[in-house]
Amino acid sequence: MAAVAGGVLAKAVTRSGGLGILGGGYGDKSWISHEMGIVGAARVGIGLITWAMADGVLGAVLEHEPAAVWLAFGDPSPHIPAIHASGAVVICQVNDVDEASEAADAGVDVIVAQGSEAGGHGRSGRSLFGLVRGISAAVPEVALVAAGGVNDQRDYEAVRELGAAGVALGTAFYATEEALDVPEAKQRLVDARGDDTLRCTVYDVVRGPEWPTQYDGRCVRTEFTDTWVGREDELRAVVEPFLARYAEAVEQSDMSLRVVWAGEGLDSIDAITPAADIVQRFPRVMGIGM
Amino acid sequence: MAAVAGGVLAKAVTRSGGLGILGGGYGDKSWISHEMGIVGAARVGIGLITWAMADGVLGAVLEHEPAAVWLAFGDPSPHIPAIHASGAVVICQVNDVDEASEAADAGVDVIVAQGSEAGGHGRSGRSLFGLVRGISAAVPEVALVAAGGVNDQRDYEAVRELGAAGVALGTAFYATEEALDVPEAKQRLVDARGDDTLRCTVYDVVRGPEWPTQYDGRCVRTEFTDTWVGREDELRAVVEPFLARYAEAVEQSDMSLRVVWAGEGLDSIDAITPAADIVQRFPRVMGIGM
Numbered sequence: 001m002a003a004v005a006g007g008v009l010a011k012a013v014t015r016s017g018g019l020g021i022l023g024g025g026y027g028d029k030s031w032i033s034h035e036m037g038i039v040g041a042a043r044v045g046i047g048l049i050t051w052a053m054a055d056g057v058l059g060a061v062l063e064h065e066p067a068a069v070w071l072a073f074g075d076p077s078p079h080i081p082a083i084h085a086s087g088a089v090v091i092c093q094v095n096d097v098d099e100a101s102e103a104a105d106a107g108v109d110v111i112v113a114q115g116s117e118a119g120g121h122g123r124s125g126r127s128l129f130g131l132v133r134g135i136s137a138a139v140p141e142v143a144l145v146a147a148g149g150v151n152d153q154r155d156y157e158a159v160r161e162l163g164a165a166g167v168a169l170g171t172a173f174y175a176t177e178e179a180l181d182v183p184e185a186k187q188r189l190v191d192a193r194g195d196d197t198l199r200c201t202v203y204d205v206v207r208g209p210e211w212p213t214q215y216d217g218r219c220v221r222t223e224f225t226d227t228w229v230g231r232e233d234e235l236r237a238v239v240e241p242f243l244a245r246y247a248e249a250v251e252q253s254d255m256s257l258r259v260v261w262a263g264e265g266l267d268s269i270d271a272i273t274p275a276a277d278i279v280q281r282f283p284r285v286m287g288i289g290m
Numbered sequence: 291m292a293a294v295a296g297g298v299l300a301k302a303v304t305r306s307g308g309l310g311i312l313g314g315g316y317g318d319k320s321w322i323s324h325e326m327g328i329v330g331a332a333r334v335g336i337g338l339i340t341w342a343m344a345d346g347v348l349g350a351v352l353e354h355e356p357a358a359v360w361l362a363f364g365d366p367s368p369h370i371p372a373i374h375a376s377g378a379v380v381i382c383q384v385n386d387v388d389e390a391s392e393a394a395d396a397g398v399d400v401i402v403a404q405g406s407e408a409g410g411h412g413r414s415g416r417s418l419f420g421l422v423r424g425i426s427a428a429v430p431e432v433a434l435v436a437a438g439g440v441n442d443q444r445d446y447e448a449v450r451e452l453g454a455a456g457v458a459l460g461t462a463f464y465a466t467e468e469a470l471d472v473p474e475a476k477q478r479l480v481d482a483r484g485d486d487t488l489r490c491t492v493y494d495v496v497r498g499p500e501w502p503t504q505y506d507g508r509c510v511r512t513e514f515t516d517t518w519v520g521r522e523d524e525l526r527a528v529v530e531p532f533l534a535r536y537a538e539a540v541e542q543s544d545m546s547l548r549v550v551w552a553g554e555g556l557d558s559i560d561a562i563t564p565a566a567d568i569v570q571r572f573p574r575v576m577g578i579g580m
Contacts, residue, residue: 193424
């Protein structure tokens with residue numbers, strides 16, 4: 001949800017009863033500052049991609065006095081003391097049981113179990129079902145939130161049975177009026193189904209940055225993924241012209257080429273709605289992925 | 291569960307209140323005949339790998355008067371009339387929503403949604419959570435059973451929330467006294483965790499047969515998978531000596547090399563038990579994967 005979950009969406013989620021999370025992603029301080037200006041006094045968290053955090057980013061984020069900092073994709077431990085000192089909650093997203101145990105040992109307050117169903121970046125290894133069971137057994141003392149393909153009350157009841165205390169939604173909030181993207185991208189979320197998503201790395205090659213090798217990302221299948229998935233090395237070798245073509249595709253909303261990150265839960269998404277409609281499906285909801 | 295779910299296990303599952311399924315796999319008629327002799331009068335089903343079914347296999351299977359035939363990994367439609375004519379139920383295992391719709395159109399009686407969490411062969415695309423939601427919405431008229439990482443009552447309650455009527459267990463029944471494998475293999479199911487499993491094709495290369503390209507299989511990580519996953523073409527090029535080494539590893543129960551198919555649900559498996567103990571965890575259970 002980097003750059004998709006802006007101030008308008010985060011604020012709307014919080015105002016309707018959830019905890020909105022600003023998608024701070026790679027840590028663009030001026031974007032975060034601008035969007036937090038939109039948030040104003042609403043209580044929201046800020047998400048960051050841990051491995052991409054440059055020096056000074058966390059300090060700049062904490063100046064906005066977020067209610068929580070959501071760290072994903074990397075070791076949270078170096079950042080925990082500063083976040084706690086600021087009074088914010090540390091939310092740590094993990095992709096397997098070992099990572100959850102390490103995060104618990106490091107002192108995080110909330111663990112988000114991100115199954116491989118989830119849209120956007122993550123890991124292919126563990127799916128939500130067994131991941132929630134495994135983490136809830138391994139670290140029962142830490143609040144556990146389930147993420148990945150979760151859309152509504154039925155999904156919520158299911159993850160509660162598996163041991164989660166709550167849910168975090170990404171793709172479901174992408175399909176809202178408040179999300180920051182063009183209508184063509186949001187329409188893909190409505191038109192495509194779970195079967196039409198796949199995990200791959202080809203978009204990291206053409207739009208950059210390349211991610212650490214353990215990560216890939218789930219997106220809606222396109223002509224581009226049909227052509228290049230499984231041929232990543234070949235793509236890297238001829239990438240130069242694609243960099244400009246990709247930027248142009250984004251500019252022109254050419255949906256045969258540009259990426260739309262999305263989770264397997266697309267089967268339950270059939271309209272673009274206000275974010276409040278999503279939040280109100282749940283007794284209580286935890287907000288937006290990063 | 292091909293060749294692991296033999297007559298003793300299938301009979302034990304049925305006798306304790308489930309529906310045992312004999313793992314007929316690639317369709318070895320003499321193995322099936324021998325194991326059905328052990329089953330005797332107990333009411334069980336027989337599972338077959340659809341793409342591998344040779345002429346005459348289905349006829350031979352139906353002579354054993356199974357309660358059900360479980361077809362997985364291929365188009366079930368050519369086989370449905372003969373199965374129905376025999377009085378048996380057609381169970382069809384699917385890996386995505388489209389396959390479920392096709393199976394429903396073809397007239398199957400029960401759909402098994404196999405998530406990518408499942409042990410053994412399958413597809414990487416869809417995880418159980420969203421797959422059950424998607425299929426239950428797309429084909430609400432067909433009985434839906436969830437498979438992949440399901441072990442106990444909590445998992446059962448979760449899949450019921452998602453829209454399944456019941457569950458099918460594979461790995462959970464592999465970890466029983468009645469399953470056909472050496473103690474060293476079963477002990478891996480106890481010792482390894484969900485994080486230690488992965489989907490790959492390297493075992494299809496060294497033990498054969500090679501599967502249609504859309505399929506891979508989830509197994510416990512080994513020194514062999516650590517070495518060769520991601521280098522499958524290279525392995526194929528040097529496979530000759532590995533064929534004998536693999537056969538030898540099986541003979542010697544060398545668990546650094548030989549495969550143990552297993553699902554992500556290993557986190558909930560901590561002992562080898564009688565099959566009846568597994569069945570009794572559930573209000574009602576559907577048996578064994580194929």
